[in-house]
Amino acid sequence: MISGIRRIASAAIFSLGAALAFGQGAAPPGTAAAQVPSAVAIARPSEAEVEAVRRSFADYRAKADTTTTALLQKYPNLLEVRPPVPNTALIPFLAPQFQAKHEANLAVAKQGDAELLLVGDSITDFWRNEQGPFAGKSVLEKYFGKWKVANFGIAGDTTQGVLYRLQHGEGQGLKPRAIMVMIGTNNTARNSAAEIAEGIGAVVLQLQKDFPEAKILLLGVFPRGRPNDPVRGTIAEINRTIGRLEDNRTVFFLDIGRVFLDGGGVISTDIMSDGLHPSTKGYELWARAVISPITALMEGRAPLDASRRGPVFPVDPRVQERTYHFADTNEALPYALFVSSKVNKNQKAPLILMLHGLGVNHLFMPREPALELAEQGGYILAAPMGFNIRGWYGAPVQLRGPPGGAPPQGAPSADPTNLRELSEKDAMNVLALVRKEFNIDSRRIYLMGHSMGGAGTLHLATKYPRVWAAVAAMAPAAFGMDPQTVAKAPKTPFLLVHGGKDTLVPASISQGYAEALKSHRMTYEYEALADADHGSVIPAGMPKVFAFFDRYAKGGTR
Numbered sequence: 001m002i003s004g005i006r007r008i009a010s011a012a013i014f015s016l017g018a019a020l021a022f023g024q025g026a027a028p029p030g031t032a033a034a035q036v037p038s039a040v041a042i043a044r045p046s047e048a049e050v051e052a053v054r055r056s057f058a059d060y061r062a063k064a065d066t067t068t069t070a071l072l073q074k075y076p077n078l079l080e081v082r083p084p085v086p087n088t089a090l091i092p093f094l095a096p097q098f099q100a101k102h103e104a105n106l107a108v109a110k111q112g113d114a115e116l117l118l119v120g121d122s123i124t125d126f127w128r129n130e131q132g133p134f135a136g137k138s139v140l141e142k143y144f145g146k147w148k149v150a151n152f153g154i155a156g157d158t159t160q161g162v163l164y165r166l167q168h169g170e171g172q173g174l175k176p177r178a179i180m181v182m183i184g185t186n187n188t189a190r191n192s193a194a195e196i197a198e199g200i201g202a203v204v205l206q207l208q209k210d211f212p213e214a215k216i217l218l219l220g221v222f223p224r225g226r227p228n229d230p231v232r233g234t235i236a237e238i239n240r241t242i243g244r245l246e247d248n249r250t251v252f253f254l255d256i257g258r259v260f261l262d263g264g265g266v267i268s269t270d271i272m273s274d275g276l277h278p279s280t281k282g283y284e285l286w287a288r289a290v291i292s293p294i295t296a297l298m299e300g301r302a303p304l305d306a307s308r309r310g311p312v313f314p315v316d317p318r319v320q321e322r323t324y325h326f327a328d329t330n331e332a333l334p335y336a337l338f339v340s341s342k343v344n345k346n347q348k349a350p351l352i353l354m355l356h357g358l359g360v361n362h363l364f365m366p367r368e369p370a371l372e373l374a375e376q377g378g379y380i381l382a383a384p385m386g387f388n389i390r391g392w393y394g395a396p397v398q399l400r401g402p403p404g405g406a407p408p409q410g411a412p413s414a415d416p417t418n419l420r421e422l423s424e425k426d427a428m429n430v431l432a433l434v435r436k437e438f439n440i441d442s443r444r445i446y447l448m449g450h451s452m453g454g455a456g457t458l459h460l461a462t463k464y465p466r467v468w469a470a471v472a473a474m475a476p477a478a479f480g481m482d483p484q485t486v487a488k489a490p491k492t493p494f495l496l497v498h499g500g501k502d503t504l505v506p507a508s509i510s511q512g513y514a515e516a517l518k519s520h521r522m523t524y525e526y527e528a529l530a531d532a533d534h535g536s537v538i539p540a541g542m543p544k545v546f547a548f549f550d551r552y553a554k555g556g557t558r
Contacts, residue, residue: 031091031092031093033086034090034163034205034206036090036201036202037201037202037204037205039201039244040198040201040241040242040244041198042084042087042194050081050083054081057079057080087191087195087199088190088191088195089159089160089187089191089196089198089199090159090160090163090195090198090202091160091163092164092167093160093161093164094164094165094168095156098154098157098161102165102169102170105150105152105165105169109150109169109172109173109174110173111173112173112175114174115148115149115178116147116149116150116178116179116180116294116298117174117214118150118152118180119152119162119179119180119203120152120157120181121153121155121157121158121182121185121186122156122157122277123182123185124153126153126278127139127283128140133273133274133277134273134278134279136280138280139280139284139286139287142287143291150174157183158183158184158186158187158199159184159196159199159203160199162203163203163206171206171207175213177215178214178217178297178298179211179215180294181207181216181218181219182218182220182221182222183221184196184197185221185222185235187199188231192234193234193237194241196221197237200245201242201245204216204218215250216250217252217290217293217297217303218245218246218251218254219254220254220257221235221257222256223257223260223265223267224275224276225275225276226266232265235257246305246306248302252297252303252305253306254290255312256286258312259286259313260278260285285314285315288315288321289315291321304388307414308387309334309361310361311361313360313361313363315367316338316366316368316371318338318371318375319336319337319366319367319371320336320337320338321336321337321362321363322334322335322337324430324433326387326422326429328425329422333385333426334361335362335382335384335430335433336382336383337366337382337434338379338380339438340378340380341375342375342378343378343438345438345439346439348439348444349379349380349438350380350440350441350444350445350549351379351380351381351431351441351445352374352380352381352382352446353382353383353384353431353448354366354370354381354382354383354449355383355386355452355456356389356450356453357453357454358451358452360389361389362385364383365381365383365449365450365453365538366381368539369543370546373542373546374546377549377550380434382430382431382434385426386423386426386427386453386456387419387423387426388415390415390452391423392423392452392455392459393420393423393452393453393455394421394424394427394459394460395420395452395455395459395481396480396481397452397477397478397479397481398480398481423456424456424460427456441553442554443469443553444554445467445468446468446470446549447468447471447472448472448474448545449472449473449474449476450474450475451475451476451477451505451534454473455476455481457471457472458473458476459481461492461494462485465488465489465490465491465492468489469552469554470493471492471493471494471495472545473495473496473513474498474537475498475499475510475534475537476496476505476509476513477509478509478513483517486517487520490522491555492523493523493552494513494517494523494524495524495525495527495545496510496513496524497527497541497544497545498510498528498537499534499537500528500530500532501530502533502537503534504534510526525548
């Protein structure tokens with residue numbers, strides 16, 4: 001009987017939580033909690049369900065043995081039903097010390113001319129700082145200066161504070177085209193991840209009511225503290241939950257947290273000196289990560305959703321992220337561009353088209369050591385999206401590969417039926433755009449790719465053999481492709497690079513291509529990197545790729 005009651009108690013006793021927001025005090029009695037989107041709502045028992053459990057407990061007490069009855073009389077709170085307390089993250093309340101900034105925001109709202117609205121706490125507020133350790137103004141002007149921006153960030157605020165401000169004037173007067181919101185980190189001191197997600201959902205719902213014509217870019221809560229700080233886990237749970245708010249129509253979710261972290265999850269002090277607030281460098285990373293989707297929203301276009309764009313990576317400041325109009329689907333597609341400081345308009349420059357692997361995007365390949373090698377060699381690097389993160393650049397890969405290594409399955413059903421054709425066209429479009437913009441040496445146009453991009457490299461090399469001076473495929477996931485097609489590019493030098501510890505793509509694929517190249521007496525090199533796996537083959541093999549390209553120009557060696 002006791003074990004059964006424990007199970008009932010476990011299901012019926014609810015954590016009281018904390019009734020106060022960080023540094024704010026309690027909301028006035030009777031304040032109604034804000035509405036919550038169903039996507040993030042916490043399951044709560046009805047009054048009838050709570051009453052049913054109370055009756056079960058009362059029945060148990062009446063029938064309990066004398067020992068249990070004595071214990072419950074001695075410790076009356078030992079066994080009780082506690083209905084869940086209200087979620088303070090949902091109850092609109094503004095701390096008195098924030099009133100002055102709220103009044104200032106009201107004055108901005110009355111002007112009614114803002115095009116881009118920023119909503120949040122100190123991390124948003126400090127976009128306005130001109131100097132000091134958390135100065136974002138110069139970055140704001142650099143990236144968003146072409147639009148009229150209203151900054152409704154207040155240092156120290158929480159979801160309940162934003163709800164109060166929106167319901168008391170900040171949600172009126174403006175007609176922004178886009179809203180960027182990032183709120184919730186200050187709630188972590190008093191609310192659970194689920195409660196904070198509800199609060200963020202309520203903010204998003206209020207924004208949709210107040211600004212029905214605006215598009216909302218909802219950012220994941222930024223990482224803070226050290227890698228082992230428990231708050232990291234809370235933030236990760238918040239972001240997993242609020243990602244459900246994205247509908248790809250009016251709300252778009254983007255978690256850019258990884259741009260602030262190094263490979264070990266550490267936040268460098270030159271990015272956030274206190275592990276929480278971005279420095280000017282941190283704001284630069286933030287701006288670079290969101291400028292593409294913000295631009296799309298400001299221009300009335302939907303940014304590529306996460307299933308197409310892939311994860312957000314830290315981007316070297318020297319790498320430009322651009323977009324162009326893709327006529328086939330009437331949308332803007334992104335690509336990455338790096339231009340060596342040695343490039344000048346009076347001298348022809350070499351160009352490398354870089355193709356990324358499955359599940360990552362155009363920002364993945366143009367990074368170190370490729371950037372330094374390109375800088376030294378005077379190269380221009382161009383990296384297309386390939387329409388999305390699984391387009392294969394037209395390569396006729398058989399997705400159910402042979403035993404010993406098969407590429408990932410499960411492309412979303414929303415992908416167009418001609419995805420590979422679109423992917424190939426995107427790659428060649430980017431090549432054409434860069435050739436038109438820069439003084440490119442037509443004798444020194446190179447092609448390289450990794451994994452999926454390696455398969456795309458082998459496909460494009462043989463389909464457009466007159467374009468390339470040389471090509472390099474790193475761990476090419478060319479499952480089911482015919483190595484004998486290399487005969488279509490008899491004058492193109494090939495480099496194949498494969499890691500000896502690669503467990504995702506078998507080296508036999510690269511070896512098969514090497515044998516075909518040899519049988520056709522073509523120029524090729526095969527580099528087996530014994531200590532490299534599928535990922536580390538990129539930095540390990542990049543110097544070999546550039547050295548290979550340095551040796552060849554169209555028509556022969558340099």
